[in-house]
Each structure stands twice: as structure tokens, then as C-alpha cells.
Amino acid sequence: DAKTTQPTSMDCAEGRAANLPCNHSTISGNEYVYWYRQIHSQGPQYIIHGLKNNETNEMASLIITEDRKSSTLILPHATLRDTAVYYCIVSLNQAGTALIFGKGTTLSVSS
Amino acid sequence: DAGVIQSPRHEVTEMGQEVTLRCKPISGHNSLFWYRQTMMRGLELLIYFNNNVPIDDSGMPEDRFSAKMPNASFSTLKIQPSEPRDSAVYFCASSRMTSGGYNEQFFGPGTRLTVL
Numbered sequence: 001d002a003k004t005t006q007p008t009s010m011d012c013a014e015g016r017a018a019n020l021p022c023n024h025s026t027i028s029g030n031e032y033v034y035w036y037r038q039i040h041s042q043g044p045q046y047i048i049h050g051l052k053n054n055e056t057n058e059m060a061s062l063i064i065t066e067d068r069k070s071s072t073l074i075l076p077h078a079t080l081r082d083t084a085v086y087y088c089i090v091s092l093n094q095a096g097t098a099l100i101f102g103k104g105t106t107l108s109v110s111s
Numbered sequence: 112d113a114g115v116i117q118s119p120r121h122e123v124t125e126m127g128q129e130v131t132l133r134c135k136p137i138s139g140h141n142s143l144f145w146y147r148q149t150m151m152r153g154l155e156l157l158i159y160f161n162n163n164v165p166i167d168d169s170g171m172p173e174d175r176f177s178a179k180m181p182n183a184s185f186s187t188l189k190i191q192p193s194e195p196r197d198s199a200v201y202f203c204a205s206s207r208m209t210s211g212g213y214n215e216q217f218f219g220p221g222t223r224l225t226v227l
Contacts, residue, residue, distance in 0.1 A: 043204065043220060044204075044218050087154075094208070095142055095209065095212045096159075102153070
């Protein structure tokens with residue numbers, strides 16, 4: 001079973017920041033927080049991952065609380081193309097490891 | 112790079128028939144994953160291979176399902192006999208295990224299977 005809890009759906013206005021929360025209270029010390037997204041009918045796509053420090057890349061920012069029990073994915077300027085299902089996953093930080101997907105959050109960006 | 116290639120993209124078959132789904136991972140990748148996605152159950156991991164060796168097949172629903180990876184560039188997922196409840200989108204994903212690497216999996220476009 002997935003070790004994360006996410007809201008089922010969220011809405012965001014185009015151009016605004018989208019903040020997607022995730023709870024992972026049972027995360028282990030050697031587990032990382034990963035985010036993937038799935039645009040309609042496509043395969044999931046990696047976004048970002050982190051252990052305990054905040055991370056940023058060209059797609060998004062990841063904020064992890066100090067106790068590591070929750071995190072927030074931030075899309076700074078959401079566009080219509082960011083409409084997708086966003087999955088928060090707890091995983092070991094190495095390739096060749098299984099990803100266990102939960103239900104994710106459906107983000108709807110509207111103009 | 113062509114990305115992960117899956118074939119066929121769509122498959123419609125009748126109950127009881129054998130179905131074979133195919134996957135070509137990204138060149139140089141040495142981990143391969145098979146997932147199934149339905150509205151009811153979401154995205155489920157079926158089986159995965161590291162260096163062509165099956166690591167965990169606990170997600171394979173029944174003995175009707177089998178998967179092989181005869182070499183680093185090809186994998187198959189077979190369902191025999193197929194049943195209507197097997198209707199789903201089947202995704203293949205690959206990744207490369209390297210020192211210092213992380214768990215980024217690259218997904219194919221999926222095969223939409225319909226069993227009548």
C-alpha cells in the first residue's frame with residue numbers, strides 16, 4: 001500500500017502558484033519523497049525528489065517539513081498544461097526500486 | 112532517444128484468448144517495470160526486473176499472468192487466458208541503475224487492452 005496521503009483534487013488559476021500537499025508520517029530515515037505526474041492518457045513523468053532539504057528544479061519546488069512527515073510540491077506559475085494527476089511517493093533513493101503509486105491529486109488548472 | 116517503446120498501443124481481444132504485450136526499454140537502462148492502471152485500482156506495479164532478473168512479482172494478479180525479459184532490450188507480459196477484468200492500460204517503465212543514481216523511471220505510452 002502507498003505510504004502517502006494526498007487530497008483527491010485541487011483547482012488552480014492559470015499563472016498562480018499551485019501548492020500540492022502530501023502526508024507521509026510513516027516515512028523511514030532512508031526513504032525519499034518523490035513526485036511524479038500523469039497527464040491524461042500518458043505514462044507518469046518524474047518531477048522532483050528530496051530527502052529533507054528543500055529542492056528546486058526547472059519544473060517545480062519541493063518543500064519538506066523538518067520532521068519529514070509532510071511535504072508540498074509547488075508549481076510556481078501553473079499553466080493549462082500542468083493539469084494532471086500528481087503522485088507523491090515514498091521510495092528508496094536508487095534506481096531499480098519499486099514505486100508504489102497511491103491515488104494522487106488531480107490538479108485542474110483553468111484560465 | 113526513442114524512449115520506452117510499447118506494442119501494440121491498443122489491443123482488443125475476446126475472453127479466453129492469449130494476449131502478449133511487448134516493451135523495449137531505453138537503451139542502457141537495466142531496470143524494467145510493468146504496471147497496470149484501471150479506474151478502480153489505480154496504478155499497480157505487477158513485476159519488475161533488474162539486469163533481466165525478476166526481482167518482485169508479488170503484484171502479478173494470477174497465474175494467468177507471466178512476464179519475461181530474455182535480454183536487456185526486450186520484455187513481454189503475457190496473459191493466458193485473458194478475462195474481461197484484465198481490461199486496463201498496461202505501462203512499461205525503465206530506469207538505469209548507476210552509482211549515485213536516483214529512482215527516476217521513464218514510462219512508455221502504454222497498451223490499452225480491452226477483453227470482450
